[in-house]
Amino acid sequence: MSIDPPGFELPLRLFLGFRVLIDDLHAELARQGHPHARPMHGFAMQAIGVNGTTAVELGRTLGVSKQAAGKTIETLERLGYVERARDPHDTRRKIVRLTPSGVDMLVCSARIFDELRARWAVVIGEERLRELEADLRKVTPPDVFRLDVPGWFGTS
Amino acid sequence: MSIDPPGFELPLRLFLGFRVLIDDLHAELARQGHPHARPMHGFAMQAIGVNGTTAVELGRTLGVSKQAAGKTIETLERLGYVERARDPHDTRRKIVRLTPSGVDMLVCSARIFDELRARWAVVIGEERLRELEADLRKVTPPDVFRLDVPGWFGTS
DNA sequence: CACGATAGACAACCAGGTTCACTATTACGG
DNA sequence: CCGTAATAGTGAACCTGGTTGTCTATCGTG
Numbered sequence: 319m320s321i322d323p324p325g326f327e328l329p330l331r332l333f334l335g336f337r338v339l340i341d342d343l344h345a346e347l348a349r350q351g352h353p354h355a356r357p358m359h360g361f362a363m364q365a366i367g368v369n370g371t372t373a374v375e376l377g378r379t380l381g382v383s384k385q386a387a388g389k390t391i392e393t394l395e396r397l398g399y400v401e402r403a404r405d406p407h408d409t410r411r412k413i414v415r416l417t418p419s420g421v422d423m424l425v426c427s428a429r430i431f432d433e434l435r436a437r438w439a440v441v442i443g444e445e446r447l448r449e450l451e452a453d454l455r456k457v458t459p460p461d462v463f464r465l466d467v468p469g470w471f472g473t474s
Numbered sequence: 475m476s477i478d479p480p481g482f483e484l485p486l487r488l489f490l491g492f493r494v495l496i497d498d499l500h501a502e503l504a505r506q507g508h509p510h511a512r513p514m515h516g517f518a519m520q521a522i523g524v525n526g527t528t529a530v531e532l533g534r535t536l537g538v539s540k541q542a543a544g545k546t547i548e549t550l551e552r553l554g555y556v557e558r559a560r561d562p563h564d565t566r567r568k569i570v571r572l573t574p575s576g577v578d579m580l581v582c583s584a585r586i587f588d589e590l591r592a593r594w595a596v597v598i599g600e601e602r603l604r605e606l607e608a609d610l611r612k613v614t615p616p617d618v619f620r621l622d623v624p625g626w627f628g629t630s
Numbered sequence: 631c632a633c634g635a636t637a638g639a640c641a642a643c644c645a646g647g648t649t650c651a652c653t654a655t656t657a658c659g660g
Numbered sequence: 661c662c663g664t665a666a667t668a669g670t671g672a673a674c675c676t677g678g679t680t681g682t683c684t685a686t687c688g689t690g
Contacts, residue, residue: 373669385669
């Protein structure tokens with residue numbers, strides 16, 4: 319026996335839905351030449367965007383410290399997904415930009431996410447899926463980044 | 475500008491929905507005398523259940539190594555949510571059981587989750603919420619534990 | 631009764647986060 | 661025009677939660 323109220327299932331299903339999508343994405347990404355991509359990388363690179371950014375800015379966007387953002391950038395750099403260059407107008411800053419490989423990873427992700435969404439549409443119907451998205455939009459903050467992934471898991 | 479296909483929003487919304495619920499839960503749990511509870515703890519304690527379990531078993535249920543389960547149990551023990559006792563029938567085993575405080579935390583969580591779900595029902599309608607849950611059930615694995623929280627984030 | 635399987639614990643390591651402290655550079659006000 | 665405050669990046673020390681590998685104690689069985 320377990321304590322099992324109706325309300326307990328909702329967060330679990332939301333998380334499982336998220337996890338299923340992310341797992342499938344990365345299985346497919348691995349097949350398409352990006353075996354080292356991690357969920358975090360996708361979020362960070364989406365936040366970096368095609369115009370580039372800096373460590374401080376990325377940290378603010380993702381809701382983590384600039385040091386943590388710096389570590390993430392280092393990792394992405396090691397994987398060849400981004401590169402850094404000094405800003406000529408402000409030599410303190412280092413602009414982080416996606417490499418072609420990074421752009422490719424993002425393009426692949428976009429395509430795969432579309433395919434996964436289409437697969438869901440087949441299972442539950444396009445109409446219901448649109449309703450599901452609309453409903454989630456109503457109960458979640460509009461700000462799509464600031465996942466604060468560490469926050470809900472991390473240090474007190 | 476960013477790479478922003480329709481499919482990209484879905485996982486984000488699912489995760490944000492999850493996060494909103496979990497954040498609200500823990501804000502409320504803190505107010506109700508459980509300020510040290512973490513998301514992980516709730517999952518683990520739900521998996522431990524009122525009948526108790528062992529480290530190996532808990533690890534299997536949660537989809538992590540027995541060592542990781544052991545560490546989690548240690549933490550929960552330090553917080554006073556569980557206690558361990560040797561199994562008289564098999565002195566290798568140590569049965570982990572919820573303390574009254576642990577049960578209280580789970581009971582509080584159950585009540586709060588119900589309240590949060592009711593709040594969602596007000597926003598999007600009870601009917602739509604039921605549909606949302608039903609649709610998610612169709613696209614997620616039936617096995618509600620095995621979140622593999624580390625898995626989608628962790629080491630390759 | 632010996633030997634394989636199991637439960638738990640310990641160590642070393644990794645990833646990703648935090649804070650504190652420091653340097654280099656830029657921006658600004660007296 | 662210069663001294664000072666603010667900002668960008670980095671490094672170090674630490675925390676949490678995970679991993680694998682190894683070791684011991686106990687159980688169960690041929």
